[in-house]
Amino acid sequence: MNYEAVIGLEVHVQIKTQSKMFTRVAAGYGHEPNTLTDPVVLALPGALPVMNKAALDAIIKAGLLLGCEIAPVCKWDRKNYFYPDSPKNYQISQYDQPICLGGSVEIELPGSARNIMGEHKKVPLTRIHLEEDVGKLNHGATDSLIDYNRAGTPLMEIVSDPAMHTADEAYAYLTSLRATMIYGGISDCDMEKGQLRCDANISIRPVGETKLGTKVELKNLNSISFVRDGIQHEIKRQLAVLERGGTIVQETRDYDGQAGTSQSLRSKEDAHDYRYFPDPDLMPVKVDAEWKSRLQAECPELPFAKQRRFMEQYQLPYTLTSVLVWDRALADYFEETAQLAGPGKAQGVGNWIVNDLLRELAAAHLSLATSRVRPAHIAALVKLLDAGTVLTNAAKEIFVEMAATGDQPDAIADRKGLKAAPTDTNELEQWCRDSIAVNAKALAEFKAGKDSAINAFKGPIMKAAKGKANPKLVDETLRKLLAAM
Template identity: 75%
Template sequence: MKYEAVIGLEVHIQLKTRTKMFTRAASGYGHEPNTLTDPVVLALPGALPVLNKAAIDQIIRAGLLVNCRIADECRWDRKNYFYPDSPKNYQLTQQFAPICLGGSVEIELPGSARNIMGEHKTIPLNRIHLEEDVGKLNHFATESLVDYNRAGTPLMELVTEPALASGDEAAAFLTILRATMQQGGVSDCDMEKGQMRCDANVSIRPVGSTALGTKVEMKNLNSISYVRDAIEHEIKRQTALVEKGGSVVQETRDYDGLTGVSQSLRTKEDAHDYRYFPDPDLMPVHVSAEWKNSLAATLPERPFDRQRRLMADHNLPYTITSVLIWDKPLADYYDAAVKLAGPDAPALAQPLGNWITNDLLRELGATKATFEEAVAKIPPAHLVALVKLIAAGTLTTNTAKEVFAEMFATGDAPEPIADRKNLKAVPTDANELEQWCRDAIAANAKAAEEFRAGKESAINGLKGPVMKASKGKANPKLVDETLRRLLAE
């Protein structure tokens, strides 16, 4: 019998806010342990939570980015369980009335080759709710210490429907989700810092069946590739188990990405009874249409929407758009450059894309400069000017690269550099150019003959002598045109 996997994800993402969710204590990472605390964070007797509106702003923005319906009212509930990283021994969350309902995420599966767009699928979401993060336990040989700096950081929990079919789909989901939330300014989603964490619920069923199998929750997956590997590992484990006549036990398993081994953490019998009930310390939050709309206006274009627009408007190839959309500053730079190109945009859009995704990125990689530094050196207007010089034939591809390197080094505009370095093609006297061309054809009769016989590349053998005669400054476009005209005579 053939089996297929059914996977649902629970993704926790820390929201970027200056202060914590229910108090004025600062949010942050990498500080001295227990310095980002106050009576509320430490759950001292008498401390009460007060909602940070910025956290609601951020989760509404998150919800809008993934097509959720934003509830008119959301409320707070207590999830009761004892653990040393939880100061109150209950977590404030939204069990009964979450703020974001439904929603969907468009994913792109790997294509057949790097330069070929993969299949797009839409993954439906169940909900997104807001809750507070817990502290962090550090275990030592004979003791454990707890750091409450992270406790109380606003945390969104996104729950998908069980609608993913493979580790690759899960990885594609997390990749676009991370990019969307990063680009929206919702979170930095740094998985190493725990700003994005993922649990996967994996089950298998016979192909053709619609019932869900017994699910196993894979926990502690702290990178996208671990998520993919853990899911693939678990699908294999379950399939092998079932094929041997066994049955899957509902449990939580821990996957070690380094060794590729998973082990059971707890089974269903050990499951907590969280005793959820409405929190009496906080008021419900009412979300008006105005509030929602004002936040919607702050959202960037989503990556795949941007890709479709770039392909449709500028006829950009996948190889370029698939670089641009994952890097918002780079894509914004591209859009700014195209806008500056004005009426020339249709002709310049693609070369601009090439220069940005090839030369600019190469230079960034080589110099280890930040993108901001690069933009300071080469503002979009300078790149547009450079590409215009090439289009006009004033620079050749080779001379343009030299100019580009100088632009990156000095921050100067391309034209003064070309002048200074004497790299501009010289506007040539038409008669003089024609004479050089005639001389070249006469001196290279064999190449001329071959070209006339249909060997296109043979024309290059004629251009060299012309460029040599012009001391390299003849307008290459004009040389090409003139040679072709004379050869056709």
């Protein structure tokens, strides 16, 4: 029998705010344990939560970016359970009225080749809600220590419909979602810092069946490639169980990405009764049209939309856009450079950025923000090249120097003597005549209509010019002379 997998992802994204979800103490990563705490975070007797509006702004923005319906009222519920990382022994969350409903994440599946765009799909979302993060337990040999620095950090839970069928789709979903969150300035989504965490619900069913199979929740998928590997592993495991004639047990499994194995954490019978009820300490907050439209105005163009526009507006090839659009700063850098370089130069600009700039930045361990090469540098270089003032090899050398010093390309070309030779028309004409004179074969071919035969004359001219002749001028001069022959 043929089976298909059905996959839904639950993604937790920490929202990047100055302070925590329900108190003024700072949110942050990498601080001394238990320094980002106060009576509210530690749930001291008498402490009360007060909502951080910036976190609500961020989740509404996330919802708008993903095309969700925004609830008219933000309502808070308590999720009650006992665990030492949860200081109140309840988590403030949203149960029956999440702030964002519906929406979708656009994904691109791998194309047939690297330079060919893959199929695009929209993975529907069930909901996004806001809650507070918990603390961190550090287990020692004989004791466990708790760090409450993370506790109370604003956290979004983004739940997809069970609408994906392959590990590749899940991988593409997570990549796209992550880029969207970074684009929106909602989170840095650094998985190593726990800013993005992913659980997967996976089931399999015979192809053609519409009912969902028994689902298994896979936890601890703590890198994007572990998500892909873990899902693949779980699908294989479930297939193997069915092929042996067994049945899938509803359970939560822990994936070990290093070992590539998983083991059962708990079964359905151990499921909590969270005793949700509306939090009486927090008033529901109205989200009006004005609030939404203010945030809508802050929403950036998303990567796929940008990619389509770059391909159309700048006539860029897919391969270039697929590098440029995933980093918002890089895409902005490209556009700024293309504007400065002028019409028709976008592809050249794109090539310089994707091939040369990124290579130099990586080699120097710099980022775009700290790059010494600014858009004006690249635009100036493209113009020099276009005017024939410098030649391609010289331009490459100039670029490296530009990256090292931040000097303008014109100054570098002068300093290093990299400009094409100032043209003495008579001398150039003489070199051209000499070259034509010694290559009767090419002359005959050119006369017979083979245009590319003209290139055969250029090598000796360049040699005579010691590589500094303006190729545009060489071409023009040759054509003029050949036409007269």
